[in-house]
Amino acid sequence: MIPAEHESTEISAGLSLTVDLAAVAENYRIICQHLAKGATSAAVVKADSYGLGMEECSRTFHQAGCRFFFVTSLDEALAFRKTQKDWPVATLHGLGGLRNIHDISAYYQNNIIPCLNSLEEVRLWHAAAKQTGQRLPALLHVDTGMSRLGLPPEEFSQFKEHRGDFSGIAFLYVISHLACADEPDNPVTEDQYKKFCAIKEALPDIPGCLANSAGVFYDPKLHFDMVRPGAALYGLQLSPRQPEMQPCLYLTAPVLQLRNLNKGDPVGYGSTWRVKKNNSLIATIPAGYAQGYLRCLGNKGRVYVHGKECPVVGRVSMDLVTIDVTEVADRIKCGDRVEILGKNRRADAVAAEAGTIGYEILTSLGKIRPRLYLR
Numbered sequence: 001m002i003p004a005e006h007e008s009t010e011i012s013a014g015l016s017l018t019v020d021l022a023a024v025a026e027n028y029r030i031i032c033q034h035l036a037k038g039a040t041s042a043a044v045v046k047a048d049s050y051g052l053g054m055e056e057c058s059r060t061f062h063q064a065g066c067r068f069f070f071v072t073s074l075d076e077a078l079a080f081r082k083t084q085k086d087w088p089v090a091t092l093h094g095l096g097g098l099r100n101i102h103d104i105s106a107y108y109q110n111n112i113i114p115c116l117n118s119l120e121e122v123r124l125w126h127a128a129a130k131q132t133g134q135r136l137p138a139l140l141h142v143d144t145g146m147s148r149l150g151l152p153p154e155e156f157s158q159f160k161e162h163r164g165d166f167s168g169i170a171f172l173y174v175i176s177h178l179a180c181a182d183e184p185d186n187p188v189t190e191d192q193y194k195k196f197c198a199i200k201e202a203l204p205d206i207p208g209c210l211a212n213s214a215g216v217f218y219d220p221k222l223h224f225d226m227v228r229p230g231a232a233l234y235g236l237q238l239s240p241r242q243p244e245m246q247p248c249l250y251l252t253a254p255v256l257q258l259r260n261l262n263k264g265d266p267v268g269y270g271s272t273w274r275v276k277k278n279n280s281l282i283a284t285i286p287a288g289y290a291q292g293y294l295r296c297l298g299n300k301g302r303v304y305v306h307g308k309e310c311p312v313v314g315r316v317s318m319d320l321v322t323i324d325v326t327e328v329a330d331r332i333k334c335g336d337r338v339e340i341l342g343k344n345r346r347a348d349a350v351a352a353e354a355g356t357i358g359y360e361i362l363t364s365l366g367k368i369r370p371r372l373y374l375r
Helices: 021-033 046-050 054-063 074-083 105-109 119-132 153-161 187-202 213-218 347-354 358-365
Strands: 016-020 069-071 089-091 113-116 136-141 169-175 249-254 257-261 280-285 302-305 308-311 321-324 337-341 371-374
Touching (some): 016 021, 021 371, 046 358, 054 069, 069 074, 074 089, 113 119, 113 169, 119 136, 119 169, 249 358, 280 337, 308 321, 347 358
Parallel strands (some): 016 371, 069 089, 089 113, 113 136, 136 169
Antiparallel strands (some): 016 249, 249 337, 257 280
16 A cells, blocks of 8 residues: 555545655666766656656656656657756657658757667758758667667668768767666677677767666666666666665555355356355455556456455456455455555566566556656
């Protein structure tokens, strides 16, 4: 449940999502404490800060000392600019597939920094710089083995050869992305590190940025000049080498109804679960896949009620979940709140039950409104 010191009468009568901004700030500090000498930490606030709220989390990171931010797209960057007018923000998707010099004007007009992911984007951004008569900032993304975004080796070779042709671009960082840093013994990370070192050797005047959340705790040699954590900032555990991060999200729901059932009675759509013993107590709460509680958690999810772990029984409906609360039958009543996510139910544990990753859990639940922010 929500820590006692954070309980509030503002809590929603229904499904309630509470974000602990003090925990968000503490996670940023934990990352900074593990940085190599001279390195700084940006903050990835894409996908509405992984569902926790980009405006509130960005402000929290800035107060904790963060001075560089990453989002996914132009739309996210424009949303960021509505409240954070001057803080540096870069788009990981580069120019977003735009191929016309007029279409990309929103980037430089709003001081948005693209991660240039191809030689074509480098040329287009340089053309925009010439047209505006300004030297435009950008990040250069070079692929080191992810095969997703970034200049592939042949394009990087061309870039090195013709770098003098792109004097209109002020390259703030050269970046790449780690594919397997959450697996301590995977040789891919060492291979990517060596490739990035070669890139930095070719571009010694441009600061480097390689490590994601898992990379921060993999090895300090991956830190270079700046790291860009995302998931760890929001309490997810990415690697066995990572210290425990603070849980940031609390999702609770009230008990709508309680009913006593006997052995063999069906529960939920399809009657996929039947009561195991007589005089069982089943509670219904207002949560479901419409709110981001994944349908696959039916018959295998867990929640906490009065300090006891209770199983989800029956299918997850669009906006209702049924749980077996027989173990707390002597204490539970309608209106009592059930912990779906919190200190007892971390996002990573819920993800393991669902056969997915904590990223999906946070971003799925982030659609819930209203939110309560604990400062």
